[in-house]
Amino acid sequence: xxxxxxxxxxxxxxxxxxxxxxxxxxxxxxxxxxxxxxxxxxxxxxxxxxxxxxxxxxxxxxxxxxxxxxxxxxxxxxxxxxxxxxxxxxxxxxxxxxxxxxxxxxxxxxxxxxxxxxxxxxxxxxxxxxxxxxxxxxxxxxxxxxxxxxxxxxxxxxxxxxxxxxxxxxxxxxxxxxxxxxxxxxxxxxxxxxxxxxxxxxxxxxxxxxxxxxxxxx
Amino acid sequence: xxxxxxxxxxxxxxxxxxxxxxxxxxxxxxxxxxxxxxxxxxxxxxxxxxxxxxxxxxxxxxxxxxxxxxxxxxxxxxxxxxxxxxxxxxxxxxxxxxxxxxxxxxxxxxxxxxxxxxxxxxxxxxxxxxxxxxxxxxxxxxxxxxxxxxxxxxxxxxxxxxxxxxxxxxxxxxxxxxxxxxxxxxxxxxxxxxxxxxxxxxxxxxxxxxxxxxxxxxxxxxxxxxxxxxxxxxxxxxxxxxxxxxxxxxxxxxxxxxxxxxxxxxxxxxxxxxxxxxxxxxxxxxxxxxxxxxxxxxxxxxxxxxxxxxxxxxxxxxxxxxxxxxxxxxxxxxxxxxxxxxxxxxxxxxxxxxxxxxxxxxxxxxxx
Numbered sequence: 001x002x003x004x005x006x007x008x009x010x011x012x013x014x015x016x017x018x019x020x021x022x023x024x025x026x027x028x029x030x031x032x033x034x035x036x037x038x039x040x041x042x043x044x045x046x047x048x049x050x051x052x053x054x055x056x057x058x059x060x061x062x063x064x065x066x067x068x069x070x071x072x073x074x075x076x077x078x079x080x081x082x083x084x085x086x087x088x089x090x091x092x093x094x095x096x097x098x099x100x101x102x103x104x105x106x107x108x109x110x111x112x113x114x115x116x117x118x119x120x121x122x123x124x125x126x127x128x129x130x131x132x133x134x135x136x137x138x139x140x141x142x143x144x145x146x147x148x149x150x151x152x153x154x155x156x157x158x159x160x161x162x163x164x165x166x167x168x169x170x171x172x173x174x175x176x177x178x179x180x181x182x183x184x185x186x187x188x189x190x191x192x193x194x195x196x197x198x199x200x201x202x203x204x205x206x207x208x209x210x211x212x213x214x215x216x217x218x
Numbered sequence: 219x220x221x222x223x224x225x226x227x228x229x230x231x232x233x234x235x236x237x238x239x240x241x242x243x244x245x246x247x248x249x250x251x252x253x254x255x256x257x258x259x260x261x262x263x264x265x266x267x268x269x270x271x272x273x274x275x276x277x278x279x280x281x282x283x284x285x286x287x288x289x290x291x292x293x294x295x296x297x298x299x300x301x302x303x304x305x306x307x308x309x310x311x312x313x314x315x316x317x318x319x320x321x322x323x324x325x326x327x328x329x330x331x332x333x334x335x336x337x338x339x340x341x342x343x344x345x346x347x348x349x350x351x352x353x354x355x356x357x358x359x360x361x362x363x364x365x366x367x368x369x370x371x372x373x374x375x376x377x378x379x380x381x382x383x384x385x386x387x388x389x390x391x392x393x394x395x396x397x398x399x400x401x402x403x404x405x406x407x408x409x410x411x412x413x414x415x416x417x418x419x420x421x422x423x424x425x426x427x428x429x430x431x432x433x434x435x436x437x438x439x440x441x442x443x444x445x446x447x448x449x450x451x452x453x454x455x456x457x458x459x460x461x462x463x464x465x466x467x468x469x470x471x472x473x474x475x476x477x478x479x480x481x482x483x484x485x486x487x488x489x490x491x492x493x494x495x496x497x498x499x500x501x502x503x504x505x506x507x508x509x510x511x512x513x514x515x516x517x518x519x520x521x522x523x524x525x526x527x528x529x530x531x532x533x534x535x536x537x538x539x540x541x542x543x544x545x546x547x548x549x550x551x552x553x554x555x556x557x558x559x560x561x562x563x564x565x566x567x568x569x570x571x572x573x574x575x576x577x578x579x580x581x582x583x584x585x586x
């Protein structure tokens with residue numbers, strides 16, 4: 001591989017990492033509250049409210065129904081509004097985050113639902129309010145699942161960011177298509193795949209270690 | 219760890235008696251009147267009235283589905299009745315909002331069948347959680363939580379996670395947590411039902427100790443008569459959402475009025491042995507008598523007197539003297555020959571003269 005291609009590879013790795021991490025953080029910050037609202041407003045939840053629960057459920061399902069490649073194009077006007085351009089790495093973060101937040105909300109929702117209702121009852125019996133229940137029971141008790149779910153979301157985002165190459169976002173996917181595929185640079189293709197394997201394995205390994213440290217359920 | 223063993227001896231100041239200013243000593247801690255609660259077509263509580271006296275341990279016993287869980291959850295507002303009054307320290311809590319109930323719940327401790335400890339918090343943080351909710355500072359919370367862990371004998375487990383504890387230890391943590399905010403009332407929801415008999419005894423002893431030392435009023439629900447018998451001062455028997463029998467534990471045990479109570483008591487009171495009960499018939503040469511007697515003199519030789527008064531042809535089948543708290547209670551079964559007919563009458567008359575209840579259960583063909 002030539003030095004030029006090697007520099008391109010390094011740049012692409014950086015772009016992929018930035019896209020994945022930035023959209024991952026945004027989807028976590030947006031998705032976890034959405035998950036909490038879904039669980040709290042559901043039947044028997046700590047803030048039962050069917051209207052909110054239904055409406056939010058529909059919105060989340062709606063976003064999750066749209067294939068990412070279509071969402072990428074459909075969101076171009078919004079991306080322009082937020083970032084000022086629809087091209088490049090920063091522009092790709094908008095559709096990536098908007099696709100990943102509802103996905104992560106559903107993943108985190110599953111973990112929150114698994115919290116033993118007896119623990120919520122114990123917190124209520126102590127005189128705790130809803131916020132106490134969220135802060136002292138729901139989030140800490142579901143934390144291993146919340147982190148495991150975030151790991152899965154990050155890995156999914158690594159894959160999705162490759163598609164964002166379609167709007168000129170750069171990154172490893174873009175490099176593999178333009179150089180590895182269209183210019184028959186097999187070396188680039190192999191290098192990209194190898195880097196992606198290392199990246200995904202690294203994220204999974206870190207996530208698993210963190211979950212093991214957080215999980216005291218025995 | 220600093221301060222972990224500072225209070226290795228429970229100190230008098232750390233566990234003061236509940237503030238008497240919260241109510242007159244004879245005012246009931248809890249008073250329910252006409253409380254009803256339905257779930258669909260099922261009446262879980264049916265026009266139920268009950269008072270809990272200050273400082274007592276009240277056992278509420280019933281079969282599953284009798285409404286026990288609904289009843290105890292009504293006492294701290296986790297469950298709302300459809301109608302009726304629930305007074306806690308003289309204040310009706312029915313109709314209060316969730317926000318108004320929260321400060322009241324902080325003064326009511328609760329322990330659970332499945333402990334309900336937070337798996338993500340250490341033991342000391344679990345015990346300190348009610349204090350965090352009540353707004354205590356971090357340092358005060360830890361000091362108080364360690365005092366409580368000392369009280370329940372788990373100081374060395376302060377920084378462990380609940381998953382490292384046995385069932386009995388978990389319930390001790392549950393008790394420490396329930397007491398940390400100095401409640402006047404402790405609710406126990408089948409707290410020993412998930413524990414083995416030996417651990418159950420140690421948890422019950424702890425609850426009794428706490429009741430004596432701290433003056434905390436305890437309401438416990440259970441389906442096990444043994445629990446009520448071991449620590450209850452009074453017992454209320456619940457069936458289909460109503461209290462069908464209520465009284466001092468020794469009194470209800472020695473003279474159960476309802477069939478349900480008799481059946482619930484069958485495991486902890488002497489019963490006519492099954493092989494004899496199956497042979498009872500209207501005719502036969504031997505009369506089988508069941509005798510119940512409660513008298514403080516039983517422990518001082520009265521029982522020996524009773525035995526001395528029996529004719530030589532009488533057979534003592536089963537039973538004896540038991541003690542419920544400090545109250546001796548006798549229950550036993552005899553056979554007496556049917557001929558001469560006066561013999562049974564003589565024995566029964568003597569037993570009734572010492573205030574025993576005598577019941578002719580039937581006859582068997584020959585002495586057992």
